[in-house]
Amino acid sequence: MPYLSFISDEDLLECISELHQTYLKCQKEFAVKDFYNNKVDPIKFLFDMKFNEINENDYIKAEINRQVDKTISNAIGDFHQKLLGCIKGLNDLGVGNGCDLVNDEQTIFAELKNKHNTMNSSSSEATIQKLIHFADEHPDANCYLIQIIAKKSINELWRGTFNNKYYEHPRVRKISGDKFYELVTGIPDAFHKLCTVLPQATKDYLESLNITTQGKTDSSFVFNELNTTAQQNNKTLIEQIMTDNFNTYNGFLQ
Secondary structure (H helix, E strand, O other), X not given: OOOOOOOOHHHHXXXXXXXXXXXXXXXXXXXXXXXXXOOOOHHHHHHHHHHHOOOHHHHHHHHHHHHHHHHHHHHHXXXXXXXXXXXXXXXXXXXXXXXXXXXXXXXXXXEEEEEOOOOOHHHHHHHHHHHHHHHHHOOOOEEEEEEEEOOOOOEEEOOEEEOOEEEOOOOEEEEEHHHHHHHHHOOOOHHHHHHHHHHHHHHHHHHHOOOOOOOOOOOHHHHHHHHHHHHHOOOOHHHHHHHHHOOOOOOOOO
8 A cells, every 4th residue: 555646655755765864964973163154143152051041061952953953944845845746747846947846737837945934035035036937938837935834724826025026926826735735636635645644654764774763963072172172272161152253353363
């Protein structure tokens, strides 16, 4: 008995496998350079520790998990894009090919976001401009902004003001994950069916690798290295993090 009627078991498990590889990469030993990659806010670090009574090691662990979560969230969006591209008649165009998904008849063009709140005004404007362009070029096409996790189940015109300019097109729409899965499969509860089988499919995938437990990102390496550097410089850990982050600011030069 297949997991789903609209996607082969092989395609589903391959999409799970690719997502798993991202998790494995995120579980590798974090280095200090990775920790600083997205600029830590050491002032927030200080207040969070003092006001929330969080120790330094726990805070570093939480910060690493926060940074990793961004990568994972992006990978979940990629998972849905690749999975949808496995549905008959729908194609995943990957990155840098105009849009994320298009059907064989070129009557559907879509950009996919995993969550409804991941775009700022500028990225929203760029996306709606792109979809309006596809709609103008293809008079028989409907163009969609897919929000896998939307505020509610929707399939409606996407209109709005971005950077003080109003945008609207009769064939540019905003659609939730459930409605888009329904649109391309013809199955009203296709998204629900996917969510229902994912626990078992993931379990089966991991068992095929003889994996019973998953690793976790190790924060101890970063903490130990930062703490050692702080001691060598006769600083507290928070002073060291401030110096590292503000090393070009007046007064922070080492």
